[in-house]
Amino acid sequence: MEIIQIIGLGFVVTLLILIIKQQRPEIAVQLSLALATIIFLMVLSKINVVLNLFRDMAAKANISSMYLNTILKIIGIAYVTEFGAQVCRDAGEGAVAGKIEFAGKVLVMVMAIPIIALVLDTIVRLIP
Amino acid sequence: MELDLIFKIAGVGILVSVFHIALKQAGKEDMAHLCTLAGFTIVLLWVVQLLGRLFNTVQDVFKLF
Numbered sequence: 749m750e751i752i753q754i755i756g757l758g759f760v761v762t763l764l765i766l767i768i769k770q771q772r773p774e775i776a777v778q779l780s781l782a783l784a785t786i787i788f789l790m791v792l793s794k795i796n797v798v799l800n801l802f803r804d805m806a807a808k809a810n811i812s813s814m815y816l817n818t819i820l821k822i823i824g825i826a827y828v829t830e831f832g833a834q835v836c837r838d839a840g841e842g843a844v845a846g847k848i849e850f851a852g853k854v855l856v857m858v859m860a861i862p863i864i865a866l867v868l869d870t871i872v873r874l875i876p
Numbered sequence: 877m878e879l880d881l882i883f884k885i886a887g888v889g890i891l892v893s894v895f896h897i898a899l900k901q902a903g904k905e906d907m908a909h910l911c912t913l914a915g916f917t918i919v920l921l922w923v924v925q926l927l928g929r930l931f932n933t934v935q936d937v938f939k940l941f
Contacts, residue, residue, distance in 0.1 A: 757879065764886040771893030772912070778919050779885050785923075785930045786878060792930075796937045817939055824938025828931070 754787055777839045784835060818863060822856050881926065885919050892916075 761783045769776040799820060806816045829852030836845040892915035899908035934940065 757882075761882055761886075764882075764889075768886065768889040768893070771896070772889050772915075774916055775885065775889035775892065775919055778916075778923050779882065779889065782882055782885055782923050782926060785926045786882065789930055789933060792933050792937055799937060820938050821940055824934055824940050827938075828934055 750790065754790065757783065757787070777835075780838055781835050784831065788831060815863065818859055822859050825852055825855055825859065828852075878926070881922060885922065888915050888919055 761779060765776045765779055768779065802820075803813075803816065806813065829848060833845040833848045833852075836842075836848060892912055895911045895915075896908045899905075899911060
């Protein structure tokens with residue numbers, strides 16, 4: 749039951765942040781950043797197993813690895829962007845968080861361009 | 877799991893705030909600020925190393941780049 753561990757860790761760190769925040773707000777932000785990183789690392793090893801299963805299934809179904817890799821890259825960019833934006837928003841910098849999310853959206857669009865081009869190509873070929 | 881890192885950061889935070897108050901009471905404002913800066917830098921070093929590991933792991937898992 750890893751979720752119990754994570755919830756307990758979250759409670760403990762919340763109390764520590766409450767103690768430190770009045771005196772040293774910058775170290776409180778770093779504490780929450782460290783907690784977010786550790787939880788992310790713990791969850792990432794689980795995600796790895798699921799993604800390997802997806803890769804195996806895609807290889808069995810003869811789906812081109814380009815599609816799956818693009819989707820995985822987009823999911824990765826989305827996770828990391830959300831992580832960075834949340835940390836900035838926690839520290840009270842909503843503007844910086846907005847910029848990070850904007851950059852993430854643009855990069856996701858750039859990643860999707862080959863697939864969009866392929867779809868448009870197919871549609872153009874279908875039209876006589 | 878590196879749970880000790882979190883407790884190390886919290887310990888540094890509490891210690892630095894105590895030092896800050898003590899040095900301020902003793903009338904050494906500049907030393908108090910230097911102490912705060914040193915604590916912040918040490919914690920930043922740990923957090924940046926952890927973040928570097930996180931981003932390397934994300935790149936490995938999602939095959940970015």
